[in-house]
Amino acid sequence: MVDRKTAPSIKNAVDFNIQLQPYQKFTLKNGINVYVIDAGVEEVIQLEWIFMAGNRYETKNLVAAATNHLLKNGTQQYSAFDINEHFEFYGSFLNRACYNETASLSLHSMSKHLDHLLPMVAEVLTNATFPQSELDIFVQNSKQRLSVNLQKSDFVASREIEKIIYGADHPYGKYSSAEAYDALTVNDLKAYYEQYYKNGDCMIFMAGKVPANALDLLEKYFGSLTLTNPVIVVNDEYTEPAQKPYEEDIAVDKDGVQASIRLAQNFPNRLHPDFKEVQVLNTLLGGYFGSRLMSNIREEKGYTYGIHSYIQARKTQSAWMISTEAGRDVAAATIQEVYNEMAILRNELVDDEELMLVKNYILGSLLGDLEGPFQIINRWKSYILNGVGNDYFYESIKTIKEITPQRLQELAFKYLWPEKFYKLVVV
Incomplete structure (x- = not known):
């Protein structure tokens, strides 16, 4: 029985032996690496497809972000409504995100529904069509949101300081504008999708209660795609910028x-x-x-x-x-x-x-x-x-x-x- 009259002893966090559970690594037949943490008590799972498709690879501003955002807004077989309805039917969520170096598609669902959901993810990654109507909505909404944000000093400050630090042409320093949104075309998005998603560099991360057939399903739907495993190279040399801070x-x-x-x-x-x-x-x-x-x-x-x-x-x-x-x-x-x-x-x-x-x-x-x-x-x-x-x-x-x-x-x-x-x- 717990003694509630005596306070428990306090232990500093520095005295803990903190451990990081190691991952399991598997490789699909096309060379794509899958990193897995099989843990947890709930029957839920998270999968994330990471592509080397961030804005550092684009030659036209906002193409990377727009392509990533519209990935699930229509394929050759399904409309945006059909795709979203499919994931909602199984109580799952398919999200996408675009960063400087990488872009991702992430799936959260119950473990038992994986065999119903992975085919639709594969459909999104191989047959997205980027309808003009969806691009028009994206541009309109993005410009409206940008117009509102530009009236906020904190938003402007966060944009401007990165331009100062990295330079306006650097992937970390360039930012959105109404003109850049207006310049986007469906052909821009299709070309970027073809190069950096359908034939791009990819790796998969999976965590949660992993069902026994999960790797077989990944092999079935993604192991034969024309993807390659990225080579991660990072330069650790650092030279302070020559310009004087102002x-x-x-x-x-x-x-x-x-x-x-x-x-x-x-x-x-x-x-x-x-x-x-x-x-x-x-x-x-x-x-x-x-x-x-x-x-x-x-x-x-x-x-x-x-x-x-x-x-x-x-x-x-x-x-x-x-x-x-x-x-x-x-x-x-x-x-x-x-x-x-x-x-x-x-x-x-x-x-x-x-x-x-x-x-x-x-x-x-x-x-x-x-x-x-x-x-x-x-x-x-x-x-x-x-x-x-x-x-x-x-x-x-x-x-x-x-x-x-x-x-x-x-x-x-x-x-x-x-x-x-x-x-x-x-x-």
């Missing part, structure tokens, strides 16, 4: 009372030796609710409801971002307080109690992120697609547990200087 103010609404503030610097990808350690420094600075920036600028000064810093962990290069919305009249003061916190981290050692709190937060969050098969396969997917080794997870935990106040100060002295950060204020 400051910029952009007016969206001259009568607005809120300013959207973005501070950012170019940063190497996750293969750089400093990356794991900087994740700890970033958490201390502004990566969680008890961070230095939140305590100062939200709790003490009351300039904002929230301020956050984070590393954009993209594949080829990244950025260190600090983001907040503050009152227009205190925007300059908010930025100065960020600089002040950088100076403190450069000049003073973090005390052991605060560092232990940060370590426990990071590792505790990690434990929460691994509570089910879907979360586990998503972490493996991130590692595989970014070309890091199978030991990356344990190396990261070791870094978090062993990092010292002295090392954090060294990193702050290396990276946390105001002159290294671009400054953007949108009002």
